[in-house]
Amino acid sequence: MTQPKRSINWRKITESKLFFPILALSIILFLDLIFVPNFFSFQVRDGNLYGSLIDIMRNAAPVMLISLGMTMVLATGGVDLSVGAVMAIASSVAAVMMNPVIIGLELPPDLMKFINDPNFTYSPLWEVILVTLIVATICGLWNGALVAYVRIQPMVATLILMIAGRGIAQLITNGVRIQIFYGPYAFLGQGWIVLPFSLYIVAFVFVIAWVLTRRTAIGLFIESVGINFRTSFYSGINEKRIKMLAYAFCGFCAGIAGLVASSNIKTSDANNIGDLIELDAILAVVIGGTVMGAGGRFSLLASLIGALVIQAITTSMYAIGVPAFALKAIKGVVVIFVVLLYSDQVRSLFQKLSAKGARSA
Amino acid sequence: MPEENHVPLLVSMQGINKAFPGVQALVNVDFDLKYGEIHALMGGNGAGKSTLIKVLTGVEKPDSGRIFLAGNEVHVRSPQHAQSLGISSVYQEINLCPNLTVAENILIGRQPMRFGRIDWKRLNAQANEILQRILGIEIDVTGMLGSYSVAIQQMVAIVRALEIESARVLILDEPTSSLSIHETEQLFEVMRRLKSREMGIIFITHFIDQVYMISDRVTIIRNGGLVGTYETANLPRMELITKMIGKTITVLDEMTKIKAEIGKRISAEPVLVARGFGQAGQVEPLDLELHPGEVLGLAGLVGSGRTETAGLLFGLEVPDSGTLTVAGAKVDRFSPHDSIERGLALAPEDRKAAGILDELTVRENIILALQASQGWFKYLSLSKQYEIADKYIQLLDISTPSPDQPVKNLSGGNQQKVILARWLATNPRVLILDEPTRGIDVGTKAEIQKLVLSLAEEGKACVFISSELEEVMRCSHRIAVMSEHKKVAEFSGDADEQVIMQAMAGGS
Numbered sequence: 001m002t003q004p005k006r007s008i009n010w011r012k013i014t015e016s017k018l019f020f021p022i023l024a025l026s027i028i029l030f031l032d033l034i035f036v037p038n039f040f041s042f043q044v045r046d047g048n049l050y051g052s053l054i055d056i057m058r059n060a061a062p063v064m065l066i067s068l069g070m071t072m073v074l075a076t077g078g079v080d081l082s083v084g085a086v087m088a089i090a091s092s093v094a095a096v097m098m099n100p101v102i103i104g105l106e107l108p109p110d111l112m113k114f115i116n117d118p119n120f121t122y123s124p125l126w127e128v129i130l131v132t133l134i135v136a137t138i139c140g141l142w143n144g145a146l147v148a149y150v151r152i153q154p155m156v157a158t159l160i161l162m163i164a165g166r167g168i169a170q171l172i173t174n175g176v177r178i179q180i181f182y183g184p185y186a187f188l189g190q191g192w193i194v195l196p197f198s199l200y201i202v203a204f205v206f207v208i209a210w211v212l213t214r215r216t217a218i219g220l221f222i223e224s225v226g227i228n229f230r231t232s233f234y235s236g237i238n239e240k241r242i243k244m245l246a247y248a249f250c251g252f253c254a255g256i257a258g259l260v261a262s263s264n265i266k267t268s269d270a271n272n273i274g275d276l277i278e279l280d281a282i283l284a285v286v287i288g289g290t291v292m293g294a295g296g297r298f299s300l301l302a303s304l305i306g307a308l309v310i311q312a313i314t315t316s317m318y319a320i321g322v323p324a325f326a327l328k329a330i331k332g333v334v335v336i337f338v339v340l341l342y343s344d345q346v347r348s349l350f351q352k353l354s355a356k357g358a359r360s361a
Numbered sequence: 362m363p364e365e366n367h368v369p370l371l372v373s374m375q376g377i378n379k380a381f382p383g384v385q386a387l388v389n390v391d392f393d394l395k396y397g398e399i400h401a402l403m404g405g406n407g408a409g410k411s412t413l414i415k416v417l418t419g420v421e422k423p424d425s426g427r428i429f430l431a432g433n434e435v436h437v438r439s440p441q442h443a444q445s446l447g448i449s450s451v452y453q454e455i456n457l458c459p460n461l462t463v464a465e466n467i468l469i470g471r472q473p474m475r476f477g478r479i480d481w482k483r484l485n486a487q488a489n490e491i492l493q494r495i496l497g498i499e500i501d502v503t504g505m506l507g508s509y510s511v512a513i514q515q516m517v518a519i520v521r522a523l524e525i526e527s528a529r530v531l532i533l534d535e536p537t538s539s540l541s542i543h544e545t546e547q548l549f550e551v552m553r554r555l556k557s558r559e560m561g562i563i564f565i566t567h568f569i570d571q572v573y574m575i576s577d578r579v580t581i582i583r584n585g586g587l588v589g590t591y592e593t594a595n596l597p598r599m600e601l602i603t604k605m606i607g608k609t610i611t612v613l614d615e616m617t618k619i620k621a622e623i624g625k626r627i628s629a630e631p632v633l634v635a636r637g638f639g640q641a642g643q644v645e646p647l648d649l650e651l652h653p654g655e656v657l658g659l660a661g662l663v664g665s666g667r668t669e670t671a672g673l674l675f676g677l678e679v680p681d682s683g684t685l686t687v688a689g690a691k692v693d694r695f696s697p698h699d700s701i702e703r704g705l706a707l708a709p710e711d712r713k714a715a716g717i718l719d720e721l722t723v724r725e726n727i728i729l730a731l732q733a734s735q736g737w738f739k740y741l742s743l744s745k746q747y748e749i750a751d752k753y754i755q756l757l758d759i760s761t762p763s764p765d766q767p768v769k770n771l772s773g774g775n776q777q778k779v780i781l782a783r784w785l786a787t788n789p790r791v792l793i794l795d796e797p798t799r800g801i802d803v804g805t806k807a808e809i810q811k812l813v814l815s816l817a818e819e820g821k822a823c824v825f826i827s828s829e830l831e832e833v834m835r836c837s838h839r840i841a842v843m844s845e846h847k848k849v850a851e852f853s854g855d856a857d858e859q860v861i862m863q864a865m866a867g868g869s
Binding site for chain 2: 221223227228233235236238
């Protein structure tokens with residue numbers, strides 16, 4: 001076991017959760033460098049940055065946001081399928097609060113004429129955001145309660161809200177797609193301060209999540225509950241509350257993603273917002289090295305990079321000229337590749353290779 | 362050698378060795394099984410019984426040793442291979458589908474077909490015939506398996522095991538642990554039938570009564586080594602227990618002296634008092650007192666309720682009778698979290714399932730319980746964590762390359778020390794240790810025993826649970842004996858071993 005110091009470093013690198021996602025992202029970007037002209041070029045307009053790389057990050061924002069919450073849920077050994085539906089609920093709540101006419105609320109006639117005005121909102125923006133996030137967090141708490149206290153399988157428990165959530169979202173808006181005209185709201189998803197504003201939101205939520213899990217004991221408890229909930233229970237950890245927290249935070253993240261996504265399309269679309277996003281989010285977390293089903297060790301940063309990997313694939317495919325309808329098939333191939341990369345056989349092969357490389361170095 | 366016998370042995374295992382990382386599970390074990398014999402295999406937890414069976418059934422490869430089946434040497438490669446050789450086993454947990462019918466369970470995979478579809482009529486008829494022929498029982502084979510008693514399910518499992526191949530050897534691993542007396546009798550009837558057909562049966566159990574009821578010979582294993590094989594009828598009960606528990610009369614070394622020394626300073630004021638404390642079906646109401654500075658041994662055979670008692674005291678379960686007082690305050694909320702706050706600690710019996718968090722580092726494993734008692738937001742700083750981890754790595758002499766090593770890379774003994782460190786870090790008043798030396802090499806065992814005594818010396822109260830009576834006697838100032846989920850007796854630490862064993866054996 002007494003290997004030179006260098007080999008230990010190598011092992012640390014290959015064992016890090018960041019290694020594979022960064023490797024995958026590098027491979028994709030490298031292929032882009034070869035095959036897509038101008039992929040790495042930036043334009044500056046009005047002091048703001050534009051370019052394919054910026055697009056990847058901006059389009060990945062909703063998945064990145066959800067992947068933060070999903071990381072915690074997967075780390076406890078669970079899964080949350082309802083995030084897309086919670087996004088829909090969030091966007092409906094936000095839209096109705098800004099433009100309540102649609103659900104039959106009578107506005108004073110002097111306000112009615114402002115209804116399509118980009119400066120008009122019925123409730124102030126801070127109230128819209130606050131209420132929306134509270135509703136989304138309650139959705140997460142509901143999932144958490146079903147998993148932790150009623151002890152329903154996470155996949156089944158969150159399936160309930162996955163199905164019912166879109167119905168609830170439709171009920172909130174009376175089954176209508178609500179257009180959102182309010183300008184400041186559009187800034188959430190479309191604004192630009194050098195970089196897209198949604199990236200600042202991602203960074204902000206990431207910092208919250210990181211502080212919550214790494215500057216308190218919560219991260220350790222989430223990991224220990226995922227690895228072995230009996231040991232955690234014996235050690236005095238309240239496993240139920242930890243699970244509640246993880247699902248609640250996941251709901252919270254889905255709520256923010258719902259705000260960003262609806263602001264992006266200036267509409268609350270209960271049927272299509274966040275459609276199948278749960279699968280992308282789960283894939284992002286898995287690419288980030290958190291084990292689905294077993295839980296345990298997690299890395300928030302790796303999950304974010306995982307989300308970027310998925311979006312980079314999509315954007316690259318479009319850039320190469322793969323038609324939209326073929327995209328899912330291509331994604332499937334990539335998923336197979338990723339799953340193979342993460343299998344024990346390939347991992348041990350990698351470790352052998354890196355050990356060999358270190359010895360010959 | 363088997364060739365020299367007139368009647369070859371059905372199974373002969375010779376000089377079997379098997380080591381796992383950190384523990385020598387089997388040392389030069391010989392075992393044989395005759396035709397038409399029921400052979401009991403006995404030993405405490407971690408003695409090596411199941412490893413021996415795993416070697417025979419191809420689950421584990423022995424490091425050395427030979428296996429003969431009916432006089433021919435065999436190399437069992439896998440459980441499937443073992444089955445094709447005629448070695449079938451039925452495990453404690455039944456591996457059947459409760460939501461299929463009895464007939465389907467018996468014949469699944471070999472169902473009679475007609476026009477490419479399952480011939481249900483013949484399927485049911487065949488199943489009926491098999492049950493009658495082998496077991497002599499008649500039940501509705503179209504009923505769901507899950508609707509039958511555990512005994513019937515067990516027998517269906519046996520039938521299935523026998524029907525898959527022409528089985529010659531049947532291994533029953535604790536088949537009676539969940540059966541009632543009547544059901545056990547039914548099972549024994551089946552075993553006698555099979556025996557009369559020249560089949561060899563290996564019967565693993567913890568119930569001594571049953572060994573005498575059914576077995577012809579008994580083989581005892583302790584700490585991975587063979588104690589011996591005996592004709593059951595010629596082996597007195599007491600001797601059997603003695604051999605299982607181990608009574609190597611080592612020089613009662615310094616430890617006895619230390620123990621006596623500490624014993625003088627035991628506080629008269631109890632730290633923990635249980636009165637009529639119990640939970641239906643698990644622990645019958647018992648009285649227990651613990652004083653600061655003493656080690657209370659909890660002796661009893663496996664399944665006697667020791668572990669359940671420990672769990673109940675620690676609040677894993679909520680008691681339904683009696684009271685518990687810790688440090689003068691009556692306990693009204695039962696959970697590990699509350700217990701830790703009260704100053705209790707429990708190092709559980711099953712290290713893998715409830716002790717270590719294998720992926721986490723040594724440091725994280727050590728601070729876990731302390732952090733849990735501090736709550737979510739009072740996070741111990743990293744430097745504090747390392748300080749605590751380093752302190753206990755040194756104190757308990759945990760051999761690990763660094764505190765950041767995942768605990769799964771440590772040997773069993775060191776993992777056990779990590780768990781002890783986790784609890785010592787919470788600075789408990791009462792430390793309950795359930796089989797803290799199980800599956801650990803002899804040297805580490807002695808270390809842990811000494812540690813327990815030195816903790817008592819510091820004024821902690823310890824409950825020491827072990828299957829090895831010798832160990833319990835060496836460390837304990839008092840010994841409470843459990844049998845059949847009851848506390849049956851209490852002795853002082855220097856009581857006569859024979860008397861204690863008598864109590865453990867349950868009166869007879």
